[in-house]
Amino acid sequence: MKRRLLIFGSALAVYAFLMAVAWEIGTRQANRNTEWLLDYAVMDVHDTVAGAIDTMLGHVARTAVRHVGNVPVPLPSERMKAGAKELDIDEVNIVNREGVIIASNDPSFVGTKMAGDPVMGEFMALTNGVTATISQPFRPNALNPQLRAKYLAVAFPGGNGFVQVGLDERRLARMLPEILGYIFDEWLLGKTGCFLCADMETGRLISNPSRHRDEAKTLAETGFNLADAEPYEIMADGKSLGRTFRQRIFGEPCFCRNFIFGGHRFIAVLPQKEFYDTRTVFVSVFAVLLLVVLAAFAIFADRIFRDSDRLKAFYAEDEARREKDMTIAKTIQMAALPVGLPPSPSFRVFAAMQPARDVGGDFYDYFALDSSHVAFLVADVSGKGITAALYMMTAKTLIKDTLLAMRDPAAALTSVNAELCANNPANMFLTAWVGVLDLETGVVSFANAGHNPPVRVKGHDRGGAVEFIPAKSGPVLAFMDGVKYASRSVRLDPGETLFLYTDGVTESIDANGELFGEERLANAVKAVPDPEPHTVCAVVRAAVAAFSNGLPQADDITVLSIRYIAPPRGFSRTFPPTQEGVAEASAYLDEIFAKEDARCGEGAALRLAAMSSKLHIIQDEICSNIVKHSGASGFEIELVMEDDPFGVKMTFIDDGVAYDPLSHALPDTTLPAEKRPIGGLGIMMVKKMATSISYHRTRNHNFLEVTLASPK
Amino acid sequence: MTIEKKLENGKLTLAPSGRLDTNTSPELEAALELEGVTEVVFDFAGVEYISSAGLRVLMTAQKAMMACGGTMCVANPNAMVKDVFDMTGMTGIFTIV
Numbered sequence: 001m002k003r004r005l006l007i008f009g010s011a012l013a014v015y016a017f018l019m020a021v022a023w024e025i026g027t028r029q030a031n032r033n034t035e036w037l038l039d040y041a042v043m044d045v046h047d048t049v050a051g052a053i054d055t056m057l058g059h060v061a062r063t064a065v066r067h068v069g070n071v072p073v074p075l076p077s078e079r080m081k082a083g084a085k086e087l088d089i090d091e092v093n094i095v096n097r098e099g100v101i102i103a104s105n106d107p108s109f110v111g112t113k114m115a116g117d118p119v120m121g122e123f124m125a126l127t128n129g130v131t132a133t134i135s136q137p138f139r140p141n142a143l144n145p146q147l148r149a150k151y152l153a154v155a156f157p158g159g160n161g162f163v164q165v166g167l168d169e170r171r172l173a174r175m176l177p178e179i180l181g182y183i184f185d186e187w188l189l190g191k192t193g194c195f196l197c198a199d200m201e202t203g204r205l206i207s208n209p210s211r212h213r214d215e216a217k218t219l220a221e222t223g224f225n226l227a228d229a230e231p232y233e234i235m236a237d238g239k240s241l242g243r244t245f246r247q248r249i250f251g252e253p254c255f256c257r258n259f260i261f262g263g264h265r266f267i268a269v270l271p272q273k274e275f276y277d278t279r280t281v282f283v284s285v286f287a288v289l290l291l292v293v294l295a296a297f298a299i300f301a302d303r304i305f306r307d308s309d310r311l312k313a314f315y316a317e318d319e320a321r322r323e324k325d326m327t328i329a330k331t332i333q334m335a336a337l338p339v340g341l342p343p344s345p346s347f348r349v350f351a352a353m354q355p356a357r358d359v360g361g362d363f364y365d366y367f368a369l370d371s372s373h374v375a376f377l378v379a380d381v382s383g384k385g386i387t388a389a390l391y392m393m394t395a396k397t398l399i400k401d402t403l404l405a406m407r408d409p410a411a412a413l414t415s416v417n418a419e420l421c422a423n424n425p426a427n428m429f430l431t432a433w434v435g436v437l438d439l440e441t442g443v444v445s446f447a448n449a450g451h452n453p454p455v456r457v458k459g460h461d462r463g464g465a466v467e468f469i470p471a472k473s474g475p476v477l478a479f480m481d482g483v484k485y486a487s488r489s490v491r492l493d494p495g496e497t498l499f500l501y502t503d504g505v506t507e508s509i510d511a512n513g514e515l516f517g518e519e520r521l522a523n524a525v526k527a528v529p530d531p532e533p534h535t536v537c538a539v540v541r542a543a544v545a546a547f548s549n550g551l552p553q554a555d556d557i558t559v560l561s562i563r564y565i566a567p568p569r570g571f572s573r574t575f576p577p578t579q580e581g582v583a584e585a586s587a588y589l590d591e592i593f594a595k596e597d598a599r600c601g602e603g604a605a606l607r608l609a610a611m612s613s614k615l616h617i618i619q620d621e622i623c624s625n626i627v628k629h630s631g632a633s634g635f636e637i638e639l640v641m642e643d644d645p646f647g648v649k650m651t652f653i654d655d656g657v658a659y660d661p662l663s664h665a666l667p668d669t670t671l672p673a674e675k676r677p678i679g680g681l682g683i684m685m686v687k688k689m690a691t692s693i694s695y696h697r698t699r700n701h702n703f704l705e706v707t708l709a710s711p712k
Numbered sequence: 713m714t715i716e717k718k719l720e721n722g723k724l725t726l727a728p729s730g731r732l733d734t735n736t737s738p739e740l741e742a743a744l745e746l747e748g749v750t751e752v753v754f755d756f757a758g759v760e761y762i763s764s765a766g767l768r769v770l771m772t773a774q775k776a777m778m779a780c781g782g783t784m785c786v787a788n789p790n791a792m793v794k795d796v797f798d799m800t801g802m803t804g805i806f807t808i809v
Contacts, residue, residue: 579734579735582733582734582735583735586731586733586735613760613761613792614761614792616731616733616761616763617733617761617762617763617796620733620734620735620763620765621763621764623734624733624734624763624765670801681764681767681768681800682763682764682765684799684800685763685764685796685799685800688799689799
């Protein structure tokens with residue numbers, strides 16, 4: 001609503017402004033036209049009146065020439081006076097070829113020489129026989145400057161002198177009505193203007209437009225106000241055409257010019273409406289047109305804004321819907337990722353995916369193939385967003401189903417690739433690293449389809465070494481039909497961890513555009529105190545976050561870590577209650593240790609070697625005690641080897657007399673040698689070496705449980 | 713278990729090798745003939761570990777030497793053996809070189 005007011009307000013303001021401009025332009029043009037027309041009319045009237053006088057005087061002079069007899073004759077002044085009266089003229093002179101007045105109605109002029117006179121000298125041109133008539137304008141009379149007079153001369157045939165006639169304004173005033181007749185009666189100025197001509201003394205109108213004939217006989221009756229009118233003596237210079245003024249004539253506002261001539265006031269009257277009407281029409285038409293244009297514009301603008309509002313609302317709604325879709329898609333996608341497996345004593349796995357946008361193309365998976373094999377994988381679908389997410393769902397399901405069916409990563413990827421190539425309308429592709437961990441042996445068989453090499457992390461107590469699994473990779477999936485993927489394997493020692501990731505990790509960028517890279521990844525993993533899967537993942541993600549330092553995440557970041565833990569292994573054997581049985585038991589330990597050495601990696605073997613002597617001593621002390629004192633029919637040793645944490649539990653079971661070796665006081669080891677009892681030292685050594693030791697008797701059997709943890 | 717035995721001028725040197733436990737200690741004890749011996753040297757360079765049965769043999773030798781004014785020492789024990797000596801308070805009794 002506010003905007004609509006603004007639009008229409010602006011349109012109105014523009015309208016008002018343009019109208020004011022149009023009005024001003026129209027008025028100026030009307031005034032200019034008025035001035036031009038008045039200029040023209042005044043010139044025209046002046047020329048007409050002057051021409052009429054010249055015609056009249058020329059006729060008079062030529063009549064005189066004829067009367068004189070076509071030659072200059074010095075007629076007596078009485079005759080000249082009679083002639084002047086007859087011709088109704090003020091002055092008549094006969095001038096000879098030499099320019100001397102030889103006859104005049106005023107005897108005092110006779111003998112006056114015209115040649116050389118600045119004013120009268122003009123007439124001497126008549127004596128050359130070429131020019132027949134010369135007219136002079138009204139000028140102040142030499143004798144009476146208040147009275148203006150005009151002279152005209154006509155040559156005798158052959159330039160033999162000339163007749164000069166003179167007319168003063170007083171006589172002209174009397175003659176004018178006759179001269180002008182009614183030439184102004186029908187004379188239109190423009191379309192509606194007219195001319196008035198009034199006697200200066202009486203104010204009587206001698207010329208009056210016929211259409212106003214009955215309205216006025218005198219100038220005053222026309223409404224003309226003499227006080228406001230500045231008369232202009234147009235004849236004074238013949239150039240300036242006077243100044244326009246406004247008067248109300250015949251009840252109508254008019255532009256006027258006036259000039260005085262021959263005792264009469266000539267007034268050009270042009271009603272204002274002559275041009276102002278045109279202006280008003282022009283402005284009105286303009287006003288209507290402009291109104292239409294601006295109204296159309298305002299409506300159009302309003303509609304555009306309304307449409308734009310609707311579009312904005314539509315897009316906002318669309319965006320909200322898309323966002324909701326994305327959230328749902330993300331939920332579905334995240335739900336497709338595994339959340340965990342039942343706890344297993346043989347491995348631990350952790351994974352996380354952090355999409356760059358709402359839904360990503362990365363995924364991971366892990367699932368049990370059977371009781372002793374677990375599959376795990378990380379993959380990266382080209383692109384991001386919904387398309388990648390949809391493809392990811394397909395690929396994930398396909399890989400899982402194929403792996404469950406075929407069990408071998410390479411065979412599965414070969415089959416998956418063929419399947420994906422057969423139907424790939426969107427030309428998507430993906431990289432994947434798929435591994436299967438054998439929980440019995442720690443061997444990971446794997447196949448790689450163009451994916452980043454995983455990191456192998458040894459336990460911190462085994463040096464914490466970090467290395468990338470260097471295996472030649474096959475091509476990306478869904479890219480080329482008929483590809484056969486190679487199967488490779490790596491053996492994890494118990495306690496070792498594999499770390500899988502997508503390029504979102506190594507290709508994270510810092511503020512300088514530098515890549516996170518494999519070296520930083522290796523260093524981050526190396527810094528993990530204990531390579532527990534969730535710790536490794538958390539540490540790497542934190543390192544990447546610190547590296548990119550708040551920059552927007554360009555790609556999905558996926559991490560998966562799996563740690564192999566050998567399950568505890570139990571062994572047991574029964575021995576006869578003899579010294580030979582003790583020796584056999586010692587040999588039995590050696591046998592188990594050799595087995596463990598073969599089974600476990602180098603690190604585990606080293607740790608076992610460090611513990612082996614103590615284990616032997618413990619076995620020797622306990623077993624010899626049983627043999628010597630219990631009277632048992634035999635004894636059994638149960639051995640449990642554990643990797644996590646590394647340790648050995650030995651349980652000695654016998655059916656002899658109830659005997660808790662822990663209930664006896666330890667011998668005093670501060671006594672001198674000669675007082676030292678030999679007995680009890682063995683148990684003391686066992687107690688000191690063992691990490692823990694406990695005794696219980698159940699069903700007439702003694703159970704002595706001794707554990708020994710790996711030395712730190 | 714093998715035991716190298718050397719007797720010269722009343723000095724008996726015994727160099728057992730391997731484990732010194734209930735199985736093997738009787739052999740060492742048998743080799744410990746102290747007639748006219750005033751000095752006993754156990755060269756333990758080849759001993760892997762020692763249990764209380766082995767300690768008992770050493771104690772027997774030590775007590776015999778103390779009774780006749782002779783001397784006894786244990787030479788070249790490994791870390792495991794030294795640990796056992798420490799644990800059992802033998803470090804203050806035996807002369808260890």
